[in-house]
Amino acid sequence: MPKDFLKDAKSRYDVVVIGSGLAGLTAANILARQGRSVLLLEQHYKLGGMATWFKRPGGHIFDISLHGFPYGMVKSCRRYWSKEIADSIVQLDGVRFDNPMFSLWTSFTREDFTKQLIEKFDVEPERVHAFFDKARGMNFYDDQSTTTRELFDEFFPGREDVIRLLMEPITYANGSTLEDPAISYGIVFSNFMSKGVFTFQGGTDKLIKQMEQELRKNGVTIAINCDAEKINLKNGAVESIEVNAKGATHTIDCDAIVSNANLRQTIFRLVGEDKFDDAFIDDARAVRLNNSSTQVYMAMAEDERLEVSELGDLLFSSTAPYFRTEALLSRDITSRTYSFYYPKTRPEGRPRCLIVSSTNARYEDWADLPEEEYQASKQDLCETTLDALEQYVPNVRERVVHVEASTPRTFKHYTAHIAGASFGTKFEGLAVSRALPQQITGLYHAGSVGIIMSGWLGAMNYGVIVANEVDNQLMNAGSRSTAGVEQELASKGD
DSSP states (O other): OOOOOOTOOOOOEEEEEEOSSHHHHHHHHHHHTOOOEEEOOOOOOOOTTTTTTTEEETTTTEEEOOOOTTTTHHHHHHTTTHHHHHEEEEEEEEEESSSSSSSSEESSSHHHHHHHHHHTSSSOHHHHHHHHHHHTOOOOTTOSBBHHHHHHHHHSTHHHHHHHHHHHHHHHHHHHOOOSSSHHHHHHHHHTTTTEEEEETHHHHHHHHHHHHHHTTTTEEEEEEEEEEEEEETTTEEEEEEEEEEEEEEEEEEEEEEEOOHHHHHIIIIIIIIGGGHHHHHHHHOOBOEEEEEEEEEETTTOOOOOHHHSSSSEEEEESSOOOOHHSSSSSSOOOEOOOOOOOOOTTOOOOOEEEEEEEEEEEHTTOOOHHHHHHHHHHHHOOOOOOTTSSSSTHHEEEEEEEEHHHHHHHHHOOOOGGGGSOOOOHHHHHHHHHHHSBBBBBEEESTTTOOHHHHHHHHHOOOOOOOHHHHHHTTTTHHHHHHHHHHHHOOO
């Protein structure tokens, strides 16, 4: 008989959270802290969404993607998770660029980028400061018609080298393109331009395990291998959710649902377009998916070490003459970002060094390949990546003991993201996501939408925003679990 992963769940919860990406995890944790009864559903057998990991024989543990985020993660983790999690966030020592236009190192701070632009790129100081100030002052309510390309043309006309320096890391971080709204670039860029780039020491396996412990401590019911199939409504409000737990179907009553699934899946598959206003559905249909990516995972032999002082923690490498979105997405790969993992970033009992190469990619370039051609293409991706890496890690083929690749099809399979989208939806998705509760009472969405809310910090903070809105709705409706009320009264008594 198939295992029933919901057999211990209650028949009713205040809130059901669909999906355990960082937005879903954070929303569930905050709502449980606020005294709500919370059920967290995850269709995969592991939590984390895109912030997760996998193991291979020989003790190799890979983060599934490149993970770098701004200093704001420290504050968010300390406030919404735990001091232990926040204390494991460390700054990357150095970020390196190497392409036909320039080769340089940076600490990825505003101070260092300002110095580099003035001294290395010979840009007038006033122009540099004005650009950073404009990016820092951007917010969601600004003009959305100006593109990122037009923003660069305003401050650095004709300077393709400057555009490459300022644009390439953000494209790898969250899928931004020169054609996207300038505010979607400026807000993310200015967040990074504070104190540098940070990562989680110990890897995502340690992070997600600590988050799971915190969730369970706060009373969240966690159900893996559970696929949300349908959201049921009554009088225009959330009533229940139907869940397939590996063959066993359950209906769970609830007052609110936070979907951390893809925005389009939430609207068109879980609810159904007939439940929404026509104008809203028109807007939802116009929401574009963001692009996907490929990765190559390489494990060094146990006695091999990486010279990170020469390589950098992150290396943005390209042979393309200019920064172009089409070139970044092409199957003919010219640009790769390498993330080097070594004892500082993976310290506890893991002395092995790892390399993850990442490239942006289109799902349609991989989706319909016959199986034999698909496997051959994955092998070619591994081989060409090793060839490209040779100039930075000499004799790399002799030094690695495990190599494998993931593609947009891989991400679709494990995350259930439409088209394997690595960064959710484009900018217009944010307004549609935010408007869900006005369409259906008790229905919310949090996740990687609108670029502004993508990446680790964006997703986590979006979970925070939505959790507080859900709590306000439930409070106004007078819904609070008995256990939550008792907990709150006890804390007030203290």
